[in-house]
Amino acid sequence: MTPLLECQRVAFAHAARGGGADAFAIRNLSFDVRPGETFGVIGPNASGKTTLVRLLSRVLTPSGGRIRLEGSDLSGLERAAVARQIAVVPQDVPHGFPHTVEELVLMGRFPRAPRRFFESDEDRAAARRAMEAVGVLDLREALLDRLSGGERQRVMLARALAQEPRLLILDEPTAHLDLRYQAECAGLLRRLGREAGLTIVLVSHDLGFAAELCDRLLLMAAGAAVRVGPPETVMDEAVLESAYGCRVIVDKHPISRRPTVHLVYPGA
Amino acid sequence: MSQPAPASGARLAVLLGGLGLLVIAAALGALFVGSARVPPGDVLAVLTGRIKGVDQVVVLSLRLPRILAALLAGGALAVAGAGFQALARNPLAEPSVLGVSSGAAFGVIVAQVFGLGGGLVEAVGLAACAFAGALVAGAAVYLIASRAGGLPVHTLLLAGVIVGIFFSSAITVLISVVDFDRLGGVVHWLLGNLSPIAPGSLAVFAALTTLGGWLVIGAARRLNLLALGEEAAQQLGVDSERVKRRIFAGAALLTSAAVAFAGPIGFVGLIVPQTLRLLLGSDNRIVIPAALLGGGAFLLLADTVARNVIVPAELSVGVITAFCGTPFFIYLLRTRVANPHL
Numbered sequence: 001m002t003p004l005l006e007c008q009r010v011a012f013a014h015a016a017r018g019g020g021a022d023a024f025a026i027r028n029l030s031f032d033v034r035p036g037e038t039f040g041v042i043g044p045n046a047s048g049k050t051t052l053v054r055l056l057s058r059v060l061t062p063s064g065g066r067i068r069l070e071g072s073d074l075s076g077l078e079r080a081a082v083a084r085q086i087a088v089v090p091q092d093v094p095h096g097f098p099h100t101v102e103e104l105v106l107m108g109r110f111p112r113a114p115r116r117f118f119e120s121d122e123d124r125a126a127a128r129r130a131m132e133a134v135g136v137l138d139l140r141e142a143l144l145d146r147l148s149g150g151e152r153q154r155v156m157l158a159r160a161l162a163q164e165p166r167l168l169i170l171d172e173p174t175a176h177l178d179l180r181y182q183a184e185c186a187g188l189l190r191r192l193g194r195e196a197g198l199t200i201v202l203v204s205h206d207l208g209f210a211a212e213l214c215d216r217l218l219l220m221a222a223g224a225a226v227r228v229g230p231p232e233t234v235m236d237e238a239v240l241e242s243a244y245g246c247r248v249i250v251d252k253h254p255i256s257r258r259p260t261v262h263l264v265y266p267g268a
Numbered sequence: 269m270s271q272p273a274p275a276s277g278a279r280l281a282v283l284l285g286g287l288g289l290l291v292i293a294a295a296l297g298a299l300f301v302g303s304a305r306v307p308p309g310d311v312l313a314v315l316t317g318r319i320k321g322v323d324q325v326v327v328l329s330l331r332l333p334r335i336l337a338a339l340l341a342g343g344a345l346a347v348a349g350a351g352f353q354a355l356a357r358n359p360l361a362e363p364s365v366l367g368v369s370s371g372a373a374f375g376v377i378v379a380q381v382f383g384l385g386g387g388l389v390e391a392v393g394l395a396a397c398a399f400a401g402a403l404v405a406g407a408a409v410y411l412i413a414s415r416a417g418g419l420p421v422h423t424l425l426l427a428g429v430i431v432g433i434f435f436s437s438a439i440t441v442l443i444s445v446v447d448f449d450r451l452g453g454v455v456h457w458l459l460g461n462l463s464p465i466a467p468g469s470l471a472v473f474a475a476l477t478t479l480g481g482w483l484v485i486g487a488a489r490r491l492n493l494l495a496l497g498e499e500a501a502q503q504l505g506v507d508s509e510r511v512k513r514r515i516f517a518g519a520a521l522l523t524s525a526a527v528a529f530a531g532p533i534g535f536v537g538l539i540v541p542q543t544l545r546l547l548l549g550s551d552n553r554i555v556i557p558a559a560l561l562g563g564g565a566f567l568l569l570a571d572t573v574a575r576n577v578i579v580p581a582e583l584s585v586g587v588i589t590a591f592c593g594t595p596f597f598i599y600l601l602r603t604r605v606a607n608p609h610l
Contacts (some may be wrong), residue, residue, distance in 0.1 A: 057503045080505030088503040098550040102274065107493050111505030117489060117553060118277050163504070232480060 003032035004070060004085075004167060004199050005056065009206045011064030012051055012223075025051040026223045029065070035165070038193045038200040040214030040231075042207055044244050048223040049203050053171050056201065058082045083111035087160035089170045092152065093144060101147070101155050102140040105131055108162030130161035133196075134188060150181030158186065168192070174209055182209065189213055205263045211235055212253065219243055235259035275551040283554065286563035291339065294565050294591040298572045299327060303580045305510070330463070333470055337462045338571045338583050338585070339564035340470075341530035343538070344477045344522040348564025349537020350556045351484040351519035352367060355512060356424055356596050359542055359600050363402075363523040364534035366424075367431030371405025372398040372520075372527035374435040377442050378411065380454070388468035391529075395476055398524035405431050460533035460586025462571050469529055476525035481560055483518025487511050488552040495550075533586045535593020540566050 012026040026048045033039045039048055054060040055067060058074055067074040069085055093104065108130070109123040119127075131137040134154040144152060153173060160168055172191070174182045190213065194197045204210045210217060211231040219226040219234050221243040227234045237250050240261065247264035300311050304326045314327040345363060352361040352368075363369045378396035383449040412427035415418070443454060459572040465473070490511045493501040498508045526533065540563040544555050570589050 054499070059499050059502050078505075079502055079507055083503060083505030088500075090503075093500075097495065103492075104550070107496070107504060110489065110493055114505060116300075118275060118280075183292075224432055 001034055002071065003068075004035045005033040005110070005146075006068040007031050007056075007065070008068070009065035010055065010062045010067060012048075012055060012060060013063045024223055026055065026062075029220075029223070029225055031218050031225060031228050031246050033199060033201060035166075035199055036193075036197055037215040038202060038213055039190070040210035040216055040217040041201065041203045041220065042205075042210050042234075043220035043226075044220075047075075047220040047243075049220060050171070051223075052220070053088065056169060057086055057088045072186055080111040080114045083163060083165075085165055086167045086169060087163040087165035089153075089156050089160045089168065089173060091172050091175055094154065095145065097144050099144060100140065100146065101131070101136060101142050102127065102142060103217070104155060105140075105158045105162050107134075108159040111163060118182070126164065127158075127162045130158040131155075133161055134158045135232055149176045150178075150184060153177060153181065153185065154188070157199050161192075165198075167199045167201065171203050171204060174204065186213055203212075207235065208241075211259045211261075212256060233259060253255075275553050276369040280554055280557060283548070284559055284561060287558060287565065289570070291561055291565045294349045294568045294572075295335050295339070298338075298568055299331055301572060301576055302326070302331055303582065304330075331463050333467070334463045334571070335568060336470055337465045337473065337530055338568040340473050340477050341462065341526040341533060342536055342563040342565070342570075343560040343568025344526040344563070345533060345536035345555055345567070346540035346559035347481055347484050347537075348522035348526070349539035350552070350559050351491075351522075352537065352543060354494065354552060355515050355519070357495065358391045358424060359545075360425060360538065360597065361428075362537040363526075364432070364532060364599075365538065366406065366409050366428035367433075367435065368402045368428075368523050369519060369527055369532035369534065370408045370432040370435035370439070371401040371403075371408075372524040373401070373532045374405075374438050374442075375399070375401025375524070376528050377454065381442060381446050388472065391466070391469040391472040394469075395472060395525055395528045396488070397446065399521060401435070401522040402527070405435060406516060417592060423516070455551050456584060457531040460531040460589070461584055461585030462530050465529060473529045474524055476521060476578065480518045480522035480525065483514055483521065485556050485560070487514050487518075489506070491515065491556075492550075500535040531584075531586065533589055535589045535597070536563055536567055538600070539589070539593055539596050542553040571596050 007029055010156060012025055012031045013024045043049055051060065055062055058077070058079060061075045069082070074082065087108070087187065106119050106123060107120055107129045109126060112123065113120070128137065131140055134157050136151065136154050136158055139147065139151060139155070144155065147155065173185055174202060177185060186209065188198060193200055201257070202210060202214060215230060216229060217231050217234040218228045219239065225241050227239055237248060238249050240250070248263045249264060251260050251261050251262055252258065254262045300308050306323050306326055310319055310323045311327055314324050349362045351362065352366060353359055355361070375397035376394060379394045408426070408431050409427045412430070415423065439458070455547040490506050493504055493506050494508060494511060501508050541555060541559045544558050544562055548554050548558060567585065567589070570592070571585040574585040574588050577583060
């Protein structure tokens with residue numbers, strides 16, 4: 001099967017100041033994402049996860065190697081063309097953003113017809129479907145600032161769905177969510193993967209969440225790939241311990257039998 | 269507060285229709301009042317072509333061009349203000365606050381030192397010099413204020429004040445050095461003066477306002493997305509660098525046209541778009557086109573007051589807008605700029 005998204009020896013360096021060596025945020029990173037799979041990206045802070053999201057959504061251009069979207073070079077595509085295929089669900093929208101839920105979701109329709117001044121009826125229908133799919137249709141006239149963290153998360157997911165993309169990239173979807181909303185989010189992503197056939201790239205801090213939802217994982221450390229594969233092979237005690245620099249015990253979730261990670265707290 | 273209806277072509281058309289009627293009413297009203305006492309019946313007679321002579325000169329050659337100039341300057345400044353506010357993501361950004369008006373004014377004075385007057389070609393030259401001045405001032409403010417990917421509110425305003433002071437001083441130097449008679453009416457113009465304007469200048473003014481208005485209004489949908497932050501806008505398909513350059517060019521062009529032909533009138537770009545935002549919501553596709561007409565109506569009313577309060581003398585219109593604008597600025601500073609570190 002041809003991959004939907006392919007990274008080939010991708011590198012990204014922040015330009016060095018004062019003639020020193022360039023600081024590499026990403027080094028020699030290769031992996032692919034297959035159509036229909038849920039692909040997780042995990043790794044410690046500053047391992048390059050956020051930079052990777054920016055590279056995959058064409059906010060940044062690789063300084064080395066290549067990213068291909070269905071075979072064509074991502075950096076050769078227009079931003080709107082990328083946004084028709086790839087939608088990013090950010091961690092949050094700016095506070096004080098003075099728009100309603102529906103207005104924000106309609107912004108997801110921009111790449112579908114960038115020259116249009118006002119959204120068409122078709123755009124409104126697509127936004128409605130997206131809000132329905134994540135259960136925020138009743139909130140469509142609410143101001144974003146009035147919503148809870150979980151609701152905002154779903155609204156941003158609706159905006160991404162309104163783009164009608166093939167690939168959804170989620171940047172730390174559970175970062176601001178309590179347990180109930182984490183469960184909700186997991187259910188929603190599973191449904192989108194299975195029923196809508198969306199390909200999902202899930203960038204997460206939360207190892208258990210990623211192992212539970214993802215078909216395959218990419219473990220990053222210091223800007224490079226440590227291991228790519230099914231959760232069972234990536235969630236290896238020795239591998240995780242060297243990547244994170246702390247002691248862990250890998251266990252199985254009592255229901256799903258997926259790997260879960262326990263931290264060994266020092267001094268106990 | 270209930271939310272305004274979603275943005276659509278129908279909503280915009282109704283709104284622009286209503287504002288259009290307001291503009292026409294204000295323009296008709298302004299035709300009838302002034303320091304030269306022309307009876308209302310005579311104004312009507314001039315408009316229907318039944319009277320010639322002094323009354324005709326007053327109504328058609330003095331009042332009408334001035335009304336048109338006020339509408340153009342008000343619209344241009346209001347749209348420029350809305351553009352700068354969206355660009356800086358700051359409700360206080362405005363051509364005069366940012367020092368861009370002063371830069372344009374410096375360009376105009378330089379042009380006048382070289383003897384550019386009222387003809388069509390000269391009007392283009394005047395506007396070009398104003399545009400160059402506005403670009404230099406705008407770029408200077410940006411370079412002074414920008415910090416690692418952001419424009420902090422207070423730094424931006426301070427940079428605008430500093431650049432404004434610099435260009436005002438440069439203007440004072442020029443006025444002192446050059447024979448004052450050659451720069452006739454400069455002091456009055458510096459406070460905003462809508463009279464007299466030659467037909468050629470009026471035509472150039474209208475063309476530049478149309479071009480600048482198209483540049484800003486045409487990017488209104490992308491400006492809405494830019495409010496999400498640059499990265500989010502790019503991920504939604506917006507070429508943010510191009511949009512920012514387009515808005516900057518458009519807003520600078522509108523500012524320089526207004527300054528060249530009406531003087532550096534302050535605060536119109538603050539009062540009008542922010543009032544419309546309070547009334548109409550945040551969608552730039554509604555607010556900015558409305559600012560074009562609303563700004564025209566506002567400045568026309570301000571000018572009509574300015575030329576009638578101390579008859580037979582008249583005030584500069586910039587005095588009226590400043591008296592309205594300063595309390596408004598303070599209000600916005602206290603309420604809308606919640607986080608000074610944004």
